[in-house]
Amino acid sequence: MTSDFGPNAKNRVDAEARRRRAAGGMPFLGLSLGDRPLGEAEVRSMYFAMLALVIGGAPASTLRAAKAVEEALNGPQPEIPDGGLTSPGEILPMFYLMRGAPDLMRRDPEEVQASQANSACSSTGMAALAAIRARRRMALAHKVFALSAEAILAPLEHFDPALKPLWGDPHEAASLDSFARWLAGATTEGRRPYQAPVSWRILPRVLGQGNRGAAGLIAAAERALAGMVSNPSFIEGGPDAGAPRAVSTGGYHNAITAQAVETVMANWVDIATLAQRQVVKLHRGDVSGLPDRLLPEGEKYWTGRSTSYIEFVGNDIIDDMRRLGEPALLSPAEAGASLQDDVSAPGLIACRNEAKVAVLFDRMIGILAATASHALHIAGRDPAPPLSPFLAAVRRRFPPVIEKRVLGEDAARLAAALTDAANSESDLLTDDDMADAALAAEDGR
Incomplete structure (x- = not known):
């Protein structure tokens, strides 16, 4: 990524800033509260949707990132409150999901990468389970x-x-x-x-x-799982698609x-x-x-x-x-x-x-x-x-x-x-x- 996020989106970031950001991990550990934790099946469904996102290629993720999601999917599920989760880009549940898959945050700042954090993993997973x-x-x-x-x-x-x-x-x-x-x-x-x-x-x-x-x-x-994207998303490029690039998008909504x-x-x-x-x-x-x-x-x-x-x-x-x-x-x-x-x-x-x-x-x-x-x-x-x-x-x-x-x-x-x-x-x-x-x-x- 070459730009910051949220209220600092207008700021450019260099390799050193990316390195410091990666070392700091997620900016928040968990902000939400509700009546009880979401069920294990609900949380697992979110990781399943995240795996679809990573495999789909929009975040330009590495094999290591895919394996990190796989391990989270198969391991014990983090407790996520059932309330206080509504947010732009579904970022609030992501703080818990990322803590349950710490290897997703351990990356080389020089890697080509967009983002796994800004996506519709949570609602897509829960909707698939409801289906x-x-x-x-x-x-x-x-x-x-x-x-x-x-x-x-x-x-x-x-x-x-x-x-x-x-x-x-x-x-x-x-x-x-x-x-x-x-x-x-x-x-x-x-x-x-x-x-x-x-x-x-x-x-x-x-x-x-x-x-x-x-x-x-x-x-x-099915359509949502097949069309999982993040913000930003990576476009591979090609003869008809132009140069490879990362674009800011609202596709996570x-x-x-x-x-x-x-x-x-x-x-x-x-x-x-x-x-x-x-x-x-x-x-x-x-x-x-x-x-x-x-x-x-x-x-x-x-x-x-x-x-x-x-x-x-x-x-x-x-x-x-x-x-x-x-x-x-x-x-x-x-x-x-x-x-x-x-x-x-x-x-x-x-x-x-x-x-x-x-x-x-x-x-x-x-x-x-x-x-x-x-x-x-x-x-x-x-x-x-x-x-x-x-x-x-x-x-x-x-x-x-x-x-x-x-x-x-x-x-x-x-x-x-x-x-x-x-x-x-x-x-x-x-x-x-x-x-x-x-x-x-x-x-x-």
Whole structure:
């Protein structure tokens, strides 16, 4: 580099100044604070994005730098607070990441190099992680809502694959295919002879939009990882590109993934709202055709032998989701006391909020799964055969209510298991489930 950074960008630096700068290491060791550290997977995802940056060549990094990132990726992860990270160029989390990869700062000042520090590594990594989890959450959502459809004996025509050419949407078609898989072999006897409430009828369309959002985030994360650059960036040069040079660029500002993450987050709110509606309706005998409040025959709700009143819990969850689901727009405030750094990158706020909303989503669909399970128990019915293993997995965390107990503890156990299933294989979501849960491509192919 031949110029300084931040408020000193107008100053030129020579080899001796670069040597002193390299010897001093990162200017700050860590400035942020929050409620708790980011998860290990989140921090590791940032190093993964940093590796994509180094391999891509924009920072003109050396093999030694690539190995330093590889070692950081495979080693113990530094603790990064989950708050106070929003900044221009995502520099605040970089102070922690660089401390976790000290060899990145040990360089020959004569090396041709741009920068690893000014980039979108943090938001790109977290968005990629959210994309993986979004696909898994959509697979879980289809299983939970199929179980709910069996609880109320919703007409199978609401999920008829013959609707695919009428709707003409690949993501809604994928949703119809998922319901067809989980409802295969469902009984046709005694099913509701008229339409189910809207919250069941519109499931393939609303979950289809969930599929679209997940596919869009996957595509955005792939583009962001492939296009990782830093400030400054090194242009190799060539016959059509002119002389090799380092250029100052705003390419580190990731404007793609924040909006893609927020689309997914909005879908979590909408889908969870359907779950909350269904929990309420399943407890109303005049709507569901089930025993009122899902009580054993002849009992009153105060005996506690039911999931009755758990429907109130969802109100708090949905309210929190809606407040956290606000878009992370560019801040109208000046970012900091700097002549240069006047606009913060919103990607980290979007990713952090989506992660919180997603956990709340797990809680809401967990309550629906528990309610549908208990409804089937009260009705003395089994679901469609493909749902039987899933129902058994739900009941291992939240058994049908035979005697009065603290239902919130079981609901928390099931919600935590759903969150775990969004990260890795479990009895709630197996690898075979995921193999059959392909999303349509973002362009609809």
